[in-house]
Amino acid sequence: MTVSLLLLLFSVSVASVQSQGSSQDAFIIQYLERRLVQMEERLSQCEQNIVSVTQKSYDLSSEIRGSLSTFSVLRSEVKSQVDGVSARVDRLERELEYLENKIPSQSDIEMEETLLEQQIKAAELDQLKKKAKLQVQNDCSAALSQIRSVKIVKKVGDAIGSWFRDPTEGSEKVFLLSGIRNNSVLQFSSLQSFIETSSPEKVLLLPVHWQGSGHVVYNGFFYCHKADTPNQILKVELLNGTVVDSTLLPGAGRLPVYSLNPNTFLDMAVDELGLWVIYADPEYGGNLVITKLDKGRKPTGIEFILRMSTEFQV
Structure with a gap:
C-alpha cells in the first residue's frame, strides 16, 4: 500500500513537471516566431530602401553624365574664346610695342619739361642777381644824410592801418586799409584826391x-596776409575783387615782423x-628773412624764386 502510494505521488510529480515544461516551450516558441516576423518585416523594409537608393543613385548618375556632357561643350566654347582673346592680346602687345618704338615715352617728355623749367629759373635767377648787383653798385654812392620829422598828410580811419600806391608805371591810384583786420579796400583816384x-x-x-x-598793390593785384592763417598770402584781382591765387610761406607767421607792430x-x-615778403623766422634766431615772389608760370600764379636771411632783428 505504501509502495503504491509512493508510485502514485511520483507519477503526479512527473506529470506536473512535464506540464510546466510544455508551457514554457510554447511561450518561447511564440516569442521566437514574433521576433522572426519582425525581422522579416525589417528586412523587407531594408530591401525597399535599397531599391529606392539604387534608383536615386542611377538617376543622379544620369544627371551627372548629362551635366558633364554640357560642361564639356561649355569648356570647348570657353577654350575657343580664350584662344581668341589671347590672340587679340598678342596682337595688341605687338601694336603697343610698335607705337612705343615710334613715340617717345612720357618720362622723356617730363624730363625735358623739367630741365627746361630749371633752365628758365636759373636764367631768371642769374638775371635777378645781376640786377641786384648793379643796383647795389649804384646805391653805394648814395648815403642817408638826415631824417626829418613826421609830416601828417591826413587823419582817417583807425589808429593802425596802411595806405599805399600801385608802383606800376602809369598808375596814380591810392589804396587805404583801415585797422588790422578787415575785408574792405578803399580806392582813391590819385594822391591829391586821397x-x-x-x-x-x-x-x-x-x-x-x-x-x-x-599789404601792397602791385601791377593791378592786391597782395595781403589772409586773416586767421599763419602764413597764407592771397592775390586778389582789384577789378572784380576775386581771389585768383594763394600760397603758403614756409617758416613765416610765427613771430611779428617788427616788435613795434605786433599785429x-x-x-x-x-x-x-x-x-x-619780409618776415621773422625762429629757425634763424628771429632774424628777418626776405623772400622774392614771382608771378609764376601762369598769369595769376605765385612762386618763390629767391630767399635770403639776414642778421638783422627788429
Whole structure:
C-alpha cells in the first residue's frame, strides 16, 4: 500500500513537471516566431530602401553624365574664346610695342619739361642777381644824410592801418586799409584826391578778411596776409575783387615782423626788382628773412624764386 502510494505521488510529480515544461516551450516558441516576423518585416523594409537608393543613385548618375556632357561643350566654347582673346592680346602687345618704338615715352617728355623749367629759373635767377648787383653798385654812392620829422598828410580811419600806391608805371591810384583786420579796400583816384576828399572812388569788398598792415598793390593785384592763417598770402584781382591765387610761406607767421607792430606777421614790399615778403623766422634766431615772389608760370600764379636771411632783428 505504501509502495503504491509512493508510485502514485511520483507519477503526479512527473506529470506536473512535464506540464510546466510544455508551457514554457510554447511561450518561447511564440516569442521566437514574433521576433522572426519582425525581422522579416525589417528586412523587407531594408530591401525597399535599397531599391529606392539604387534608383536615386542611377538617376543622379544620369544627371551627372548629362551635366558633364554640357560642361564639356561649355569648356570647348570657353577654350575657343580664350584662344581668341589671347590672340587679340598678342596682337595688341605687338601694336603697343610698335607705337612705343615710334613715340617717345612720357618720362622723356617730363624730363625735358623739367630741365627746361630749371633752365628758365636759373636764367631768371642769374638775371635777378645781376640786377641786384648793379643796383647795389649804384646805391653805394648814395648815403642817408638826415631824417626829418613826421609830416601828417591826413587823419582817417583807425589808429593802425596802411595806405599805399600801385608802383606800376602809369598808375596814380591810392589804396587805404583801415585797422588790422578787415575785408574792405578803399580806392582813391590819385594822391591829391586821397588828401583832399574823404569819400573814396571805390570800396572793394573782398570775399575773405586780411590781417596786419603789410599789404601792397602791385601791377593791378592786391597782395595781403589772409586773416586767421599763419602764413597764407592771397592775390586778389582789384577789378572784380576775386581771389585768383594763394600760397603758403614756409617758416613765416610765427613771430611779428617788427616788435613795434605786433599785429603784422608778413610785410610785403615792391621795388624795381619785383615783389618781396619780409618776415621773422625762429629757425634763424628771429632774424628777418626776405623772400622774392614771382608771378609764376601762369598769369595769376605765385612762386618763390629767391630767399635770403639776414642778421638783422627788429
